[in-house]
Amino acid sequence: MRVAVVGSGPAGFYAADALLKSEDPQVEVDLIDRLPTPWGLVRLGVAPDHENIKAVSRAFEKTAAKPGFRFFGNVEVGSTVSHDDLLEVYDAVVYTVGAQTDRRLGIPGEDLPGSWAATEFVAWYNGHPDFQDRRFDLSCERVVVVGNGNVAIDCARMLALTPDELGPTDTTPEATDAINEAGVREILMLGRRGPVQAAFTPPELKELGELAGADVIVDAADLELDPASAHALEEDRERARRNYELLQEFAAREPEGKERRIVLRFLASPLALVGEDRVEGVEIVRNELVEEDGRLVARPTGETEVVPAGLVLRSVGYKGVPLPGVPFDERSGTMPNDRGRVDGAERTYAAGWIKRGPSGVIGTNKKDATETVELLLEDARAGKLVCVDSTLSLEALLDERGVTYVAYDGWQAIDAAERAAGEPLGRPRVKLTGWEQLLATGRRS
Ligand SMILES: Cc1cc2nc3c(=O)[nH]c(=O)nc-3n(C[C@H](O)[C@H](O)[C@H](O)COP(=O)(O)OP(=O)(O)OC[C@H]3O[C@@H](n4cnc5c(N)ncnc54)[C@H](O)[C@@H]3O)c2cc1C
Numbered sequence: 467m468r469v470a471v472v473g474s475g476p477a478g479f480y481a482a483d484a485l486l487k488s489e490d491p492q493v494e495v496d497l498i499d500r501l502p503t504p505w506g507l508v509r510l511g512v513a514p515d516h517e518n519i520k521a522v523s524r525a526f527e528k529t530a531a532k533p534g535f536r537f538f539g540n541v542e543v544g545s546t547v548s549h550d551d552l553l554e555v556y557d558a559v560v561y562t563v564g565a566q567t568d569r570r571l572g573i574p575g576e577d578l579p580g581s582w583a584a585t586e587f588v589a590w591y592n593g594h595p596d597f598q599d600r601r602f603d604l605s606c607e608r609v610v611v612v613g614n615g616n617v618a619i620d621c622a623r624m625l626a627l628t629p630d631e632l633g634p635t636d637t638t639p640e641a642t643d644a645i646n647e648a649g650v651r652e653i654l655m656l657g658r659r660g661p662v663q664a665a666f667t668p669p670e671l672k673e674l675g676e677l678a679g680a681d682v683i684v685d686a687a688d689l690e691l692d693p694a695s696a697h698a699l700e701e702d703r704e705r706a707r708r709n710y711e712l713l714q715e716f717a718a719r720e721p722e723g724k725e726r727r728i729v730l731r732f733l734a735s736p737l738a739l740v741g742e743d744r745v746e747g748v749e750i751v752r753n754e755l756v757e758e759d760g761r762l763v764a765r766p767t768g769e770t771e772v773v774p775a776g777l778v779l780r781s782v783g784y785k786g787v788p789l790p791g792v793p794f795d796e797r798s799g800t801m802p803n804d805r806g807r808v809d810g811a812e813r814t815y816a817a818g819w820i821k822r823g824p825s826g827v828i829g830t831n832k833k834d835a836t837e838t839v840e841l842l843l844e845d846a847r848a849g850k851l852v853c854v855d856s857t858l859s860l861e862a863l864l865d866e867r868g869v870t871y872v873a874y875d876g877w878q879a880i881d882a883a884e885r886a887a888g889e890p891l892g893r894p895r896v897k898l899t900g901w902e903q904l905l906a907t908g909r910r911s
């Protein structure tokens with residue numbers, strides 16, 4: 467059997483691995499990515515100072531070394547090749563394309579210069595070739611980060627790292643310089659609900675309290691709980707309880723007067739971003755929690771204030787984008803599916819964030835991809851997956867269209883060049899960040 471897996475992030479690699487393990491039927495996998503480089507958010511999302519997490523790529527390298535695996539970088543499904551092209555060449559297609567855009571706040575001023583989606587900021591400091599032209603003005607005193615998830619924490623922490631902390635990471639040289647030279651003194655994180663409802667996880671919160679160059683500030687009054695939150699805290703002995711204890715510890719701290727401050731505020735939503743030609747401040751409303759359909763949601767109280775800020779990072783979640791010819795549910799930003807079988811689409815499957823939405827850590831995608839592959843193999847054994855013409859190949863199709871793809875050895879050439887550039891600087895790598903550079907290094911000889 468030949469299967470195309472589209473998207474080479476964690477879900478793509480876990481799906482490829484599960485397929486390659488199958489003995490009945492035996493499967494060959496072509497892993498396709500629009501970028502010349504594999505690993506998805508492991509390379510371009512996970513924070514550069516979390517090198518130990520990026521090390522999961524070693525497991526992906528083992529998958530790539532298995533017989534039957536091929537990588538096709540610089541091949542975008544939906545433009546370079548279509549869904550129908552893939553159905554002609556392959557017995558089945560598994561989409562693992564992740565969530566490529568951001569959720570919107572839907573408030574006035576959201577598109578003022580100086581207001582950015584966290585997705586853009588993250589992609590910029592991580593060296594994504596599509597985001598290197600972004601210019602974040604870090605000369606302002608205060609940055610507001612909207613959202614209370616781990617991505618918001620990543621953004622706040624990255625802005626607060628000292629040159630010594632940033633030095634040994636693979637943050638791009640441009641982003642490293644910009645952060646080192648930034649005038650930012652305060653990073654204000656806004657959570658629309660209370661401390662018990664925060665989406666971030668304890669290890670990530672704890673790290674905020676361990677930064678060399680930033681005090682973490684929490685107002686004890688923000689930690690006073692309404693009865694429903696107090697009850698929820700009793701129920702949740704893991705994440706919420708540990709988060710709450712850490713926040714209490716932060717609130718009890720005397721600030722040390724470090725160069726930057728990370729301030730965590732709760733029950734606060736942006737009503738509007740204000741400013742003449744660019745962001746000059748955020749109008750914030752105080753919220754209260756009310757129960758709605760068994761869930762505690764934020765309701766504005768009417769108590770507002772304007773906080774001056776020169777940069778806003780909106781970190782309220784990622785969102786999937788549709789692929790031409792493949793069913794898509796706008797509301798959830800996913801491919802509608804039943805345990806990975808895409809609804810109403812023959813021989814088409816999904817795994818990872820495009821299957822279940824933009825949440826969960828790297829490991830979550832393993833179970834998720836395995837579930838999808840089990841169903842795919844079940845369908846194969848039931849004789850439901852027969853491709854149209856088994857003599858066609860993706861390479862022939864790409865040759866015909868004059869597309870030069872980056873094969874796995876091309877990626878290895880990019881990888882080696884980046885590591886070599888990083889070595890003398892004590893960095894794991896210096897990423898190639900331009901399309902031209904990446905393609906020139908990775909192109910098949
Ligand atoms: C900023 C950030 C930091 C994170 N940090 C951590 C962390 O520290 N630890 C942790 O465990 N988890 C972390 N996560 C979560 C983790 O990254 C995700 O769970 C995981 O990456 C989702 O995997 P995926 O394969 O579904 O999507 P992705 O990793 O997004 O991979 C999707 C791939 O599909 C490709 N693609 C998209 N469209 C097309 C197309 N049309 N044609 C071809 N290819 C396409 C993309 O280029 C990409 O390579 C983080 C997430 C974010 C956003």
Ligand SMILES: NC(=O)c1ccc[n+]([C@@H]2O[C@H](COP(=O)([O-])OP(=O)(O)OC[C@H]3O[C@@H](n4cnc5c(N)ncnc54)[C@H](OP(=O)(O)O)[C@@H]3O)[C@@H](O)[C@H]2O)c1
Binds near residue numbers: 570615665782783824
């Ligand atoms: N180190 C790590 O392990 C790591 C690092 C980064 C990311 N990740 C994972 O990647 C996934 C995605 O992370 P994420 O931070 O993008 O998403 P997330 O965990 O879903 O957090 C999104 C945050 O945005 C808030 N929000 C949503 N809409 C809002 C609005 N209109 N106004 C104000 N706030 C709003 C949410 O609040 P409500 O709860 O009120 O909706 C929530 O606090 C998560 O599973 C995360 O754990 C892990």
